[in-house]
Amino acid sequence: MSVLDVKALSFAYPNGKNILHAIDLTIAEGEFILLCGPSGCGKTTLLRCMKAQIAPVGTRKGSMSDLPAKEIGYVFQNPENQIVTDTVRHELAFGLENMGLQTETIRRRVAETALFFGIDEWIDASVYEISGGQKQLLNLASVIAMRPKLLLLDEPVSQLDPLARKNFLDVLLRVNRELGIAVVLSEHHLEEMLPLADRVLFMEAGAFHYEGDAQGYVRYMKRRRAEQKKKLYGLESGISAAAEIACFWEQERKEAKVEKLPLTVREGRQYLGKKKEEGKETGQWDQQIEKIKERYRKKESVKERGTKGSRKNVCLLIDHIWFQYQKQTPFVLKGLELRIERGEFHVILGGNGSGKTTLLSILGKRLYANRGKIRLGEDRKLPRIALLPQNPKAMFSRDTVEEELQEAGCTEKLAESLGLLQLLSQHPYDLSGGEQQRLGLAMVLAKEPDLLLLDEPTKGLDGVAKKRIGDDLETYVRQGHTVLCVTHDVDFAAAYADVCSLLFEGEILSTESAQTFFEDNAFYTTDADRILRGI
Amino acid sequence: MHIRPYTLFSTLHPVILLGYALGAPILTMCMGNPWCLLVSFGCALVMEWFYLGEQFVWQGIRGTWLLFLLIMILNFMTNHRGMIILFQTRTRRYTLESLCYGAANGLLLCAVIFWFRCFSAVLSNQKFLYLFGRRFQTAALLLSMILKLFPETQYKITQIRMAQDDSAFQEKEALKVRLKKGMRQISCLLEWSMEDSIETADSMKARGYGAGRRGQYERYHFTSYDLGALAVMLCLSGTVIMGMVLGKITFSYYPTFTWNKEMLVWNVLICFCEAGFLLMPCWMEVIGAGGRRR
Numbered sequence: 001m002s003v004l005d006v007k008a009l010s011f012a013y014p015n016g017k018n019i020l021h022a023i024d025l026t027i028a029e030g031e032f033i034l035l036c037g038p039s040g041c042g043k044t045t046l047l048r049c050m051k052a053q054i055a056p057v058g059t060r061k062g063s064m065s066d067l068p069a070k071e072i073g074y075v076f077q078n079p080e081n082q083i084v085t086d087t088v089r090h091e092l093a094f095g096l097e098n099m100g101l102q103t104e105t106i107r108r109r110v111a112e113t114a115l116f117f118g119i120d121e122w123i124d125a126s127v128y129e130i131s132g133g134q135k136q137l138l139n140l141a142s143v144i145a146m147r148p149k150l151l152l153l154d155e156p157v158s159q160l161d162p163l164a165r166k167n168f169l170d171v172l173l174r175v176n177r178e179l180g181i182a183v184v185l186s187e188h189h190l191e192e193m194l195p196l197a198d199r200v201l202f203m204e205a206g207a208f209h210y211e212g213d214a215q216g217y218v219r220y221m222k223r224r225r226a227e228q229k230k231k232l233y234g235l236e237s238g239i240s241a242a243a244e245i246a247c248f249w250e251q252e253r254k255e256a257k258v259e260k261l262p263l264t265v266r267e268g269r270q271y272l273g274k275k276k277e278e279g280k281e282t283g284q285w286d287q288q289i290e291k292i293k294e295r296y297r298k299k300e301s302v303k304e305r306g307t308k309g310s311r312k313n314v315c316l317l318i319d320h321i322w323f324q325y326q327k328q329t330p331f332v333l334k335g336l337e338l339r340i341e342r343g344e345f346h347v348i349l350g351g352n353g354s355g356k357t358t359l360l361s362i363l364g365k366r367l368y369a370n371r372g373k374i375r376l377g378e379d380r381k382l383p384r385i386a387l388l389p390q391n392p393k394a395m396f397s398r399d400t401v402e403e404e405l406q407e408a409g410c411t412e413k414l415a416e417s418l419g420l421l422q423l424l425s426q427h428p429y430d431l432s433g434g435e436q437q438r439l440g441l442a443m444v445l446a447k448e449p450d451l452l453l454l455d456e457p458t459k460g461l462d463g464v465a466k467k468r469i470g471d472d473l474e475t476y477v478r479q480g481h482t483v484l485c486v487t488h489d490v491d492f493a494a495a496y497a498d499v500c501s502l503l504f505e506g507e508i509l510s511t512e513s514a515q516t517f518f519e520d521n522a523f524y525t526t527d528a529d530r531i532l533r534g535i
Numbered sequence: 536m537h538i539r540p541y542t543l544f545s546t547l548h549p550v551i552l553l554g555y556a557l558g559a560p561i562l563t564m565c566m567g568n569p570w571c572l573l574v575s576f577g578c579a580l581v582m583e584w585f586y587l588g589e590q591f592v593w594q595g596i597r598g599t600w601l602l603f604l605l606i607m608i609l610n611f612m613t614n615h616r617g618m619i620i621l622f623q624t625r626t627r628r629y630t631l632e633s634l635c636y637g638a639a640n641g642l643l644l645c646a647v648i649f650w651f652r653c654f655s656a657v658l659s660n661q662k663f664l665y666l667f668g669r670r671f672q673t674a675a676l677l678l679s680m681i682l683k684l685f686p687e688t689q690y691k692i693t694q695i696r697m698a699q700d701d702s703a704f705q706e707k708e709a710l711k712v713r714l715k716k717g718m719r720q721i722s723c724l725l726e727w728s729m730e731d732s733i734e735t736a737d738s739m740k741a742r743g744y745g746a747g748r749r750g751q752y753e754r755y756h757f758t759s760y761d762l763g764a765l766a767v768m769l770c771l772s773g774t775v776i777m778g779m780v781l782g783k784i785t786f787s788y789y790p791t792f793t794w795n796k797e798m799l800v801w802n803v804l805i806c807f808c809e810a811g812f813l814l815m816p817c818w819m820e821v822i823g824a825g826g827r828r829r
Contacts, residue, residue, distance in 0.1 A: 053740045074741040081731045082738035085676070086683040087661065093752035095742035101750045110752065128686035139738075146742065365704065366697050385704065387697070393730070394691070394698035397723035429730050 002026045002065075003150045003182045004050065004072075009062035011042075011049055019045045020206045022062070027150060027184065032176050034193055035186040036238065037203035039432050039462045043186040046203070047074070047152045050184075067150070070099060073143035073181075075153045077460070079135035079160070088130065089123050091138055095146045113145040117171060131352065133164025137171060144175060150182045151175065157187065158460040161352055161488045169193060188462035191240035191527065194218075195263040218243045218261050238463060241527035242268025248292050249275060268531040276535070289535065296528045298514035299498055305341060305511075314377040315340045315451055315482045316363065321372030323358060332358045334506040335372070340451070340484055342377070345477045347493040347514075348486045349524060350503030356486035359503070360387060360453045363484070383450035383482075390455040392440030396428040401439060404428055408443040418442045418472055434465025441472065452476065454485040458492045470496045494518050494526045538588045540656075544816035548761040549662035551768065556657040558772060559813055560650035568784045568794075569639050571775075574806050576642055578813035579649035585817055586656035595649055602648075603641035610637025618791040636788040657816070665753040672749055680735075691727055695720050764819075771812035778805040 004027045011020040019042045027033065035043055049055050050064065051074050076082045085091045092113060096106040114120045119141055122130060130138070136156055143151065153172070157165040173196060176183045187193060194200070200217040202210035210220045218239050225237070237244060242262040249271075262271040272289075279285025306312045318338040324331045332355045340346055350356050361367040363374070364387035376382060389395065398404040402424040405415055415421055418438045423431060428439060437457055444452065454473075458466045466489075474496055477483050486503075487493060493500055493514070500517040502509045502524065510517070518525045522533070545552070559582075563575045584592050610633050617632025660682060668675035699720055708716075739745075778784050783801040786794045794802075811818070 051741060053743070054737045069743050069746065074738075076734060076738060076741075078731075078734060080687065081734035083683065084735060084739055084742075084744075085679040087679075090661070090679060090752065094744075097750045097752060098743040098746060099750065100748040103751055103754050106750055106752045107754070126686075127683060128690075143742065361697060364697075366700065382704075386701075389694060389698040391694060392698075393727050394694040394723065397719045397726065429726070 001029050003029055003031075004067060005063075005065040006050065007063045009046075009049060009060070009064065011045060011056075011058055011060050013056070013058045018206060019058075020049070023206075023208065025201075025208075027182050029149075029182060030176065030180040031182045032173075032196060032198045033182075033184045034190055034197040034200045035184055035203060036188060036190050036200065038464055039188070039434065041203045042206040043203055044154050045206075047154050047184065047186060050150075050152060070095075070146050071149045073146060073148035073151045075136075075139050075143055075151070075156045077155045077158055079132050079139060082139050083127050083135060086127060088119065088125050088127060088138055091127060092119070092123070092142050092145055095142055099146065109145050109147075113141050117141040117144075131164070133160050133167060136160060136164070136168055140168070140171065140175070144179070144181070148181060151184070153183065153185045153187075155186055155188065155460075158189070162490070163351070165189075166192070188238075190238070194240060194243075214263060215261055218247070218263070222247050240264065240268075242271070242531055245292055245528065245531060246271055248295070249288065265527055265530045268527075269535070272531065272535050289532075293532055296526075296532065298494055298518060299496075305499070306339065308339075311375070311378045313341050314375075315342045315383055316377070317375040318363075319373045319375050321362065321369035321374070323355075323362060323367065323369050331370075332506055333362075333369070336503075336506060336508055338501065338508050339511065340482060341499075342482055343477065343480055344482060344498045345474065345496055346482070346484045346499045346501065347497035348484070348501045348503050348508075349488070349490065349493055350486070351488075354503045355506045356503055357390070357455055360455050360484075360486055363387075363451075364453050384447060385451045385453065386444040386447055386449035387453040388440050388444045388455065388457065390459060392436045393429070395440050395443055396436075399427060400424065401426055401428055401431070404439065405442060405446075408446040410442050410446040414445060415442055417475070418445075419468070432465070433460045434462070434468060437461065437465070437469055438472070441469065445476065449481070451482045451484065454483065454487075456487050456489075457485060458487060458489045466492055467495075490518075490524065490526055494529075539586055540659075542816055543819045544657075547764055548755050548757050549658065549666050550757070551761060551765050552658045552662060553666060554765075554768065555815065556654050558768075559653075560647045562772065562775065562809070562812075563643060563646045563650060565779060566643065567779075568786045568802070569635075569642075570802060570806055571784060571809055572639055572642050572646065574810050575813060576646040576649070578810055579646045579653070581814060581817065582653050583649055586653050591652070595652060599645040599648055603638075603645050606641035606644065607634065607637035610634070610640065616789045632788045632791060635792070639788075661753065662755075665751075665755065668751060668753070688724070688728065691724055692720075695723050695727075699723070764815075768812060768815065771808045771815075774808040775805055775812065 004025075006023055006025040009020055009023040009025075010018070012018045023046060035046070037043055045056060049060065051072050053069055054074065083091055084094055089110065092110045093106055096109055101109075111120075114123050117137060117140070119138065122134065127135065127138070136159075140153075140156070156172075157168050160168060169192065172183065172185070175181055185193065185197075190197075190200075194214040194217070197214055200210070200212065200214055201208050202217065202220065210217060212220075221237070221239050240263055242264060245268060246259075246261045262268045275288075276285055279288065306314065311317065318336060318340070320335045320337055321333055322331050322335060323333040336355070336359065338348075338359075348356060348359070358367065362369055364385055366387070396404060398407060401420060405420070405424075412421075415424075418441060420435075420439060420442055423435060423439075428436065431439060441457075452473075457469055457473075461469070470492060473483055473485070477498075485493075485497075497514045499511060500514050501511040502517075512520070518529050519533075522530075544555075559575075559579075563572070563579075566572050566575060580592055583595060611629060614633040614636070615628050615630060617630030619631040620628050621631055621634070622629055660678070664675045664679060699716065778801060783795070783798050784805050786792075
C-alpha cells in the first residue's frame with residue numbers, strides 16, 4: 001500500500017524556469033527514502049510540492065494523491081526559524097492546538113511525544129536556552145506529535161555539528177522503524193545514511209537519474225564520476241569512504257563486480273581484511289594498499305614549525321589568554337596558547353562550546369582577553385586581519401551582489417576568481433549557501449588581509465560547494481597569506497589543512513601537521529583514516 | 536533569574552496570582568496613611584528579596600532613591616501649605632508638612648515600582664497566556680512569538696556587530712560615517728529578520744495554522760486549596776479596603792498632620808492585615824509544611 005503517489009509531476013516557476021520534469025514517485029508505507037543530488041537540482045521544490053500548504057507558487061502539472069495536511073509532516077533546514085513559540089512545551093503543543101483537539105488529548109500527546117524523544121528533561125526550557133541539535137529534535141518532535149503518515153525532511157541536519165547530526169539521524173531512524181512513519185530525507189552528507197535507506201533517489205536538473213538501493217547507487221556514482229572524468233574520492237564524491245576504497249580495489253585489480261560493496265567503516269575494515277588474506281597468496285597486497293593509502297595522504301607540511309618561544313616566521317603568537325563573558329560564568333578560554341605562522345592553512349577543530357568562536361572574536365579584536373597577550377611576529381607589525389562570520393547574512397545590507405561588492409571595494413578580478421560575476425544582479429539572500437559564503441569571502445578578501453579568520457565556512461554546504469571554497473582558500477594561502485579556520489568539519493580539514501589544532505574546553509591540546517593529526521586520532525578523524533588504521 | 540521559581544504560592548490558580556500581582560501595587564497606590572505605606576514598601580522589599588534575591592533589592596534601591604529624593608524636594612520647594620515652618624525666604628515659606636507629603640508620595644511611587652518588578656516572578660508568561668489565551672487567542676500567540684523574538688534579535692544584533700564592526704583596526708571615524716554604518720547595520724538586521732520570518736510563516740502553515748478553531752494546551756484546576764487561599768486573601772485585603780473606605784486610617788498632611796488618634800487599634804490591625812496579604816507568598820512557605828503535620 002502506498003502513502004503518496006506522484007504521477008508525472010512537472011513544475012515551473014512564474015518566471016518560466018522549469019524545475020521539475022515529469023517526476024514519478026510512489027512512497028510505500030513505512031519506507032525510508034533518501035533523496036540526494038547537487039544543490040539547486042530541485043530537491044526542495046519537489047518536497048514542497050508534496051506538501052500542499054507550502055507548495056511554491058508556479059504552474060504545476062501531473063497528479064498527486066490527496067492527503068490531509070496533518071498526515072504529512074515537514075521539517076525545514078534551519079532549526080531556529082521554524083520554531084514558532086517561546087517555550088519547548090508550547091512548541092510541542094502548537095501543531096496540536098492548530099488541529100483544534102481537546103485539552104486532554106493535547107496534553108497526553110505532548111507527554112508521550114516528549115517521552116519518546118527524551119525531551120521531557122528540558123520541556124520547561126525556553127527555546128533560546130537549548131542547543132541547535134535540541135532545537136531540530138524539537139522541530140521533529142512537534143511534527144511527529146501530529147501523527148503524520150509521511151515525513152518530509154529538507155536537509156534537516158546540514159546546520160548541525162557532527163554529534164548532533166548523528167543523534168538526530170538516530171532518532172529519525174527510530175521514528176521510521178518504531179512508529180512506521182514513511183520518511184523522505186533530502187541530504188547531501190549521506191555517507192552515514194546510505195546503509196539504512198530502503199531506496200535512494202538521485203536527482204539532477206529536476207529529474208531522477210537513479211532510483212534503487214544503496215549498492216546500486218554507489219555503482220551508479222562510480223560510473224558517473226568515471227564518465228565525467230572526475231576523481232572518485234574527495235569531498236564531492238557523495239559516497240562513503242568504505243565504498244570508495246572498495247571501488248579502487250576493484251579498479252586496480254580489475255575484479256569482476258559481483259561482490260557486495262562495503263558501506264560503513266566496519267564493513268570497510270572487514271572487506272580489506274578479507275582482501276589481505278587473498279592478497280597474501282598473490283603477493284600483491286602491499287603494493288595495492290600503498291596505492292590506496294597514497295590517495296588519502298594529507299598535505300605534507302613543507303616547512304618546520306618554529307619552537308615555542310621564537311618569533312621567527314610568526315604571524316600571531318597567542319600567549320596564554322584567558323577569557324570569560326561574565327564574572328558569574330566560568331572561563332571560556334583557559335590559558336590558551338597557539339602559534340600561527342605565516343603562509344599556513346591552519347585549522348582548529350573542536351566540539352561545541354569549546355571556545356572556537358570566542359577565540360576568533362578575540363583575534364579579530366571584537367572581544368578582549370582578560371589575561372594574556374597576543375604577540376606579534378619578528379617585525380612587530382600588526383597584520384591586517386579580517387573575520388568572516390559563521391553566518392554571512394550578517395554582512396549583507398544591499399539589494400544586489402554588485403552593490404555589495406562595490407561597497408566592500410572588491411575588484412572585478414577577485415569577483416571573477418570566486419565565480420561571482422554571473423550572480424551580480426541577484427539579491428544576496430537569493431543565493432545558495434555556498435554562493436553566500438563565497439560572496440562573504442569576496443567582501444573580506446577585498447581588503448587583502450594578511451590573516452583571514454573563518455568561522456565554520458562549510459556549515460550547510462554540499463560537497464561541491466565545500467570543494468569550491470576550499471580551493472579558493474588554498475589559492476589565497478598560496479599567494480602568501482595566512483588562513484585560520486575553526487570548524488567541526490573533519491573531512492574539510494583533512495582535505496585542505498597544513499596544520500591542525502585540537503581545541504578542547506578552552507585549551508589547545510595539540511598542534512600538528514594534518515597527516516600526523518589525523519593518523520593519530522582514533523575518533524576525531526576521517527572515515528578513510530579509520531578504515532586504513534593499522535592495515 | 537528568579538531565585539525561587541517553585542514556591543508553594545506558585546501552585547495556586549493563575550487567577551489568584553493575577554489578583555495578588557495586580558492587587559499589591561493597586562492597594563499601595565490607594566494608600567494615604569504613612570504607616571501603611573511604610574508597611575507596603577517594606578513588604579515590597581521583602582518580596583523582591585524572596586523572589587529575585589539580594590542583588591536585585593540593592594539594584595532596585597540604587598535605581599529609585601534618586602526618584603524618591605526628587606519628588607520629596609520638588610514638593611518641598613513648590614508647595615508651601617502647612618503650619619510648621621522650617622525656614623522662610625522673603626516670598627516663600629518651607630514647611631515640614633510639605634516635606635513629609637513629598638516623602639510619602641516618593642515612597643509610594645518607589646513601592647509601586649518594586650511591586651511591578653516582582654510581577655513576572657509571581658505570574659509567569661505561561662500563566663498570563665493561559666488567563667488571556669482563551670479569549671484573545673491570536674493576541675496570546677502573538678505575545679508568545681514576540682517573547683521568542685527578543686533573544687533572537689539580540690543574537691542577530693551581536694552577530695551583525697561582530698561581522699561589520701572593524702573599528703578596532705582603524706582610526707576613529709567621523710560621526711557621519713559612523714551613523715551611516717549604524718544605518719547599514721539596522722537595514723541588515725531588518726532584512727535578515729524578515730527573511731527568517733518567512734520561514735517561520737511557512738513552518739506555521741506546514742503545521743496547519745489557520746485551518747480552523749484552535750485548542751488549548753494549558754489547564755489549571757481551581758481546587759478547594761485555591762478557594763481557601765482566595766478566601767484568606769479576600770479577608771485580609773477586604774479588611775484593609777474596608778478600613779480605607781470607612782475612613783478609619785485617614786491621614787491628612789495639610790494644614791497640619793491630623794489622624795484619628797482613637798483609632799490606633801484600627802491602624803495597627805489594618806497594617807497587620809496589609810502585611811499579611813502582601814507577604815502571603817512568604818508565610819505560605821513558612822507554615823505550609825502540608826502533610827507532615829498530624
